[in-house]
Amino acid sequence: MTQYLIKGVRVLGGEPADLLLRDGVIAEVGTGLDARGAQLVDADGLVALPGLVDLHTHLREPGREDAETVETGSRAAALGGYTAVCAMANTDPVADTAGVVEQVYRLGREAGLVDVQPVGAVTVGLRGERLAELGAMASSAAAVRIFSDDGHCVADPRLMRRALEYVKAFDGVIAQHAEEPRLTEGAQMHEGEVATRLGLAGWPAVAEEAIIARDVLLAEHVDSRLHVCHVSSAGSVEILRWAKARGIRVTAEVCPHHLLLTDERATGYDPVFKVNPPLRTAADTAALRAALAEGVIDAVATDHAPHAVEDKECEWAYARPGMLGLETALSIVVEVLGPRWDLIAERMSRTPARIAGLSGHGQDLVAGAPANLTLVDPAARWTVDPAELASRSRNTPYAGMTLPARVVATFLRGAPTVLDGKALR
């Protein structure tokens, strides 16, 4: 196996050092390293981060291969600096059996660009009626640990309680898409001034907050782990803060778009800005940024949601919700948090790896650690061109925006998946 000697890289923005990657691990860290036969990577001016881990990715395969495949989504992930992604279960067929999660897992291995960790559905067919075979998925080759009906809320409180309890047997976690469905019937965007002006039905923040409040109490009651997907409102942050102070075992993620964009983007009715939960107000983005920095929100997750052109080039109400995210997430986070590399590593790599139980990821770049890392040019600025994205879809909300920081290289177990900003396969 080829060795790689990364020269002069600033690990987490620290002093320049050399990293020697050999046999899938970081063999040596030091200055002036020399290794005969190693391929040199000039990393002068670059920052090294542990490979990013995404808790929330929609790869669309099986079922909507016209929008994304495991391979194209993996390529987008690698280009975004990721070495592991958690593939959501709302595929067709739904990933609610050992067979489907193993299929996705295998496709991920075959693509070989990131570790694809399947998420299993909580309920059969995401229908919210009865539990899927969670144990079978946990003990499958895919070793599922995160279960989610994402796209749908596990709205039935009794079913949610059972799910939280049941997965304790194999250290699973329920990742809840928090949306009280009765409060969001027909909802199109954040309920507020802009929705009123545009005549679009509102998605009130309380529909998210009510479920989070209920679920943290359930998690406390049965002493289970809860993970909250894509937190979008200032009110949700306050509930999470309360729950954590109380010692409840809850973790939460926020998406880059909820950190940067607001509901004002809906003006003009371009559904590229339609997402669930919806873009909210500037007060919400400010609260989410503060919560992410503080740790009330544990992780950044992309909710990368590719959609075919016809599902977005239409009336707002008929468009599917969701946005691309993998190739822009790191830049957005740098934009909102600044170049706080250790904090970024914590929120985008170490903590999500821990939540997902991915022990080979999210480790500090020290000798002996798995060689999962990404090299970032902190000085680069780049303009998002949808046509240049590796995703099979084009629904990025950042088209034309100029963003800071660019991924130059990504290594998965010591082998490059991205070099010079280009995917190697």
Place this chain on the structure above:
Amino acid sequence: MTRHLLSAADLDAATATMILDTAQEMANLAGHQVKKLPTLRGRTVVNLFYEDSTRTRISFEAAAKRLSADVINFSAKGSSVSKGESLKDTALTLQAMGADAVVVRHPAAGAPHRLAGWVDGSVLNAGDGTHEHPTQALLDAYTMRARLGRVAGLHVVIVGDVLHSRVARSNVLLLSTLGAKVTLVGPPTLLPVDIATALVPGISVSYDLDAVLPDADVVMMLRVQRERMTDSFFPSAREYARRYGLDGPRMRRLPEHALVMHPGPMNRGMEIAPEVADSARSTIVEQVANGVSVRMAVLYLLLGGKPS
């Protein structure tokens, strides 16, 4: 004049006044037995209706024909649009047909905005979901001006299901632009979030119809669908009518000169009592006639100045 009329917010006071003045001229010509003007000869106006609204379609059709335009009715029923053709594909078809203006009625808010991005011609919003219906607001303002001599300074009370009303949104915007004072009245469930500030500043909101009537120059009653009660917006049609319907005793609380308007179609006995709808204060029949003049003016101003 802008290229499209998507929202009443597209109109500043000068432009809105010019439309109302032009509509007046159109009405005068009609009064002098001039049935057709040659202004839009050779121009094509497409009525693209995704919702059944015979009244609005006929009004636009009559307006376009009186300006000598070629009119194509493209209704959702029995055409490719009901067979699942996308709005964008339909737009490309209209583009190929050389449509100079597309009058669109659509159940989805913002559909006219999307269409405007895909065709070269002018797009007129003839009602999009629960968003706007700007020509209805223009004809309402026209009617007020015809009856009361002005719009500026009037106190207009809009009553009912503001949440689901495109008429209300367009009226709030246009009437404010023209200097009227607007009060919205309805049960809290039917007044959208932040409505006092969402559209324009200076809007008043009340839950008490009786309290605002003595101070109203115009009361505009919105259509309230009985089905709203099954979704618990209010308990029953009877309770709604009692609290927010305009009946005879309530009408008599209005100042002598005050008008009663309704965009139609009415639910008699629900938001408006027959005695009120048929009273001398009611402008409901005039509103229909004025609709044609106002739509002629809008088409004329959007298309008339352009080379064919």
